[in-house]
Amino acid sequence: SQYIDQVILTHDKTYALQLICVVVIVTVLLANFFRYFSQRYMEDLRVHTLLKLRKAVFDNVMNLHxxxxxxxxxxxxxxxxxxxxxxxxxxxxxxxxxxxxxxxxxxxxxxxxxxxxxxxxxxxxxxxxxxxxxxxxxxxxxxxxxxxxxxxxxxxxxxxxxxxxxxxxxxxxxxxxxxxxxxxxxxxxxxxxxxxxxxxxxxxxxxxxxxxxxxxxxxxxxxxxxxxxxxxxxxxxxxxxxxxxxxxxxxxxxxxxxxxxxxxxxxxxxxxxxxxxDTKPELTNKVDAVELDHFNNALTIKDVCFNYGDKQVLKNISLTIQKGKTVALVGPSGGGKSTLMDLIPRFHDPKSGTIAIDGFDYKDLTVESIR
The missing domain is CATH 1.20.1560.10 (ABC transporter type 1, transmembrane domain)
Known part of the structure; x- marks a missing residue:
């Protein structure tokens, strides 16, 4: 207010009025300029945050067992x-x-x-x-x-x-x-x-x-x-x-x-x-896991047992499947056929017993090479 009074005393009232109009216009332009860029920056941040967070969640879901x-x-x-x-x-x-x-x-x-x-x-x-x-x-x-x-x-x-x-x-x-x-x-x-x-x-x-x-x-x-x-x-x-x-x-x-x-x-x-x-997969590769790049002989299942909680589904199952052979699993519903099939691509690990391919224990191989 003191500055405006000084302008009025030094110049005429018309000049002071024009100065006020210029100040108002410049102030509004600057306010809108910074508002636009702040909103644009926040929108970019919002989209980027959503992109990264959703990717992190989905990637972890895909890695779960x-x-x-x-x-x-x-x-x-x-x-x-x-x-x-x-x-x-x-x-x-x-x-x-x-x-x-x-x-x-x-x-x-x-x-x-x-x-x-x-x-x-x-x-x-x-x-x-x-x-x-x-x-x-x-x-x-x-x-x-x-x-x-x-x-x-x-x-x-x-x-x-x-x-x-x-x-x-x-x-x-x-x-x-x-x-x-x-x-x-x-x-x-x-x-x-x-x-x-x-x-x-x-x-x-x-x-x-x-x-x-x-x-x-x-x-x-x-x-x-x-x-x-x-x-x-x-x-x-x-x-x-x-x-x-x-x-x-x-x-x-x-x-x-x-x-x-x-x-x-x-x-x-x-x-x-x-x-x-934060949920981690139960099945992870050993530090020294081997990358299997071929399958020559047979898949061997020996004394395999598997439980769902307290319910035992597989008990001391032993089976050898030669390369090129076709094997049919026959049994009643709930007998463990699907569970046994899930063990072959190592969706689960058996509670006891071993599964091997060409003599290599599953646990010594990378999950990716088994599948």
């Missing part, structure tokens, strides 16, 4: 790769955007407030811990609810996959109505859970803003009363600037509050994704 897929629901795996990864990516990029932008604005505004009135600023900042305590109580159960939401979504994906795979059987036995009811029950549970989560997330921002409004009203009454009575060091203009600046403080506080509530959903999804990434 076959037994893992027997114990895990297909829908749960699909949900982690498709949905949970996207939630993590969204949370990470949005949180980074808030972390790099909002605290800087908040510190700047607080510095301006302190320069105007330290006493009023110290009082007004009391709303931050109070607001933080109330919001923490509101979003306390968000992580637990978010975990249930991700699991429920995974169940729906798995149920959808099973239904589409067995659509002929479902229609042949007139089970369409029962399948619809079962899917709708899970769908309703998922919707209700998301509705509860949304209510909690949406409650955090109004609470912080309401507390901020109460502080503004108190400052207006307290500070305005002192100015009117002549007991304040602040001038009326400075007090108006103080109120205007304090109103701007609420925007970064609101953004930080919103990010805290969304972080809980990201943490829940992140734990599920990391659980899948």
């Amino acid at each position: 076959v037994g893992f897929f027997n114990n895990e629901r297909k829908g749960d795996i699909i949900s982690k790769v498709a949905s949970d990864v996207q939630v993590v990516q969204f949370t990470v990029t949005n949180t980074l955007q808030v972390v790099f932008k909002e605290p800087v604005q908040l510190i700047f505004y607080v510095a301006v407030l302190v320069s105007i009135s330290l006493k009023l600023t110290l009082f007004s900042l009391l709303v931050i811990p109070v607001s933080g305590f109330i919001i923490s109580k509101i979003v306390k159960r968000l992580k637990q609810q978010s975990t249930l939401s991700h699991e429920s979504f995974a169940k729906m994906i798995g149920f959808l996959d099973e239904s589409l795979s067995g659509i002929k059987i479902i229609k042949a036995f007139n089970a369409t109505f029962r399948i619809k009811e079962k899917f709708q029950a899970e769908n309703q549970f998922y919707s209700n859970l998301n509705r509860k989560m949304a209510r909690r997330q949406q409650l955090a921002s109004p609470v912080s803003q309401t507390l901020g409004v109460f502080v503004v009203v108190f400052i207006l009454l307290y500070g305005g009363g002192m100015i009117l009575s002549g007991n304040s060091d602040l001038k009326a203009g400075e007090f108006v600037i103080y109120l205007a600046t304090f109103s701007q403080v609420m925007q970064p506080i609101k953004a930080i509050t919103d990010s805290f509530s969304s972080i809980h959903s990201g943490i829940s999804a992140g734990e599920r994704v990391l659980d899948l990434i």
Whole structure:
């Protein structure tokens, strides 16, 4: 304001008006320029993060042993790769955007407030811990609810996959109505859970803003009363600037509050994704494993036993299959035929006994060369 007054005194009012217009245009252009590049950079970061994270998850899934897929629901795996990864990516990029932008604005505004009135600023900042305590109580159960939401979504994906795979059987036995009811029950549970989560997330921002409004009203009454009575060091203009600046403080506080509530959903999804990434295959090559590049004689199975948990499926199976021969496995359902076939490409290792090809023990060979 002092600079503008100086311009008006030095030049004419028309020049001052033109200068203000130029400043406004340049300010808007610069603001939009930096806003565009910040949004473009964050979008590139968002896409790159999603690309790398989804690739890491899928690569690890492809390296896992076959037994893992027997114990895990297909829908749960699909949900982690498709949905949970996207939630993590969204949370990470949005949180980074808030972390790099909002605290800087908040510190700047607080510095301006302190320069105007330290006493009023110290009082007004009391709303931050109070607001933080109330919001923490509101979003306390968000992580637990978010975990249930991700699991429920995974169940729906798995149920959808099973239904589409067995659509002929479902229609042949007139089970369409029962399948619809079962899917709708899970769908309703998922919707209700998301509705509860949304209510909690949406409650955090109004609470912080309401507390901020109460502080503004108190400052207006307290500070305005002192100015009117002549007991304040602040001038009326400075007090108006103080109120205007304090109103701007609420925007970064609101953004930080919103990010805290969304972080809980990201943490829940992140734990599920990391659980899948950290899962290691049970079958790994020995350090000195041999690369088998030929098959000349026979495949030998000797005294092989295999269990699924406590249930023994194969017991002391011995078999020699010469190269070029055809062998038929005959037996009742559940007799272990498929299990024995799974042992040949080393989808599993037997609990005891050995499998060898041309005299080389399977465990001394690389899995890739066996297959």
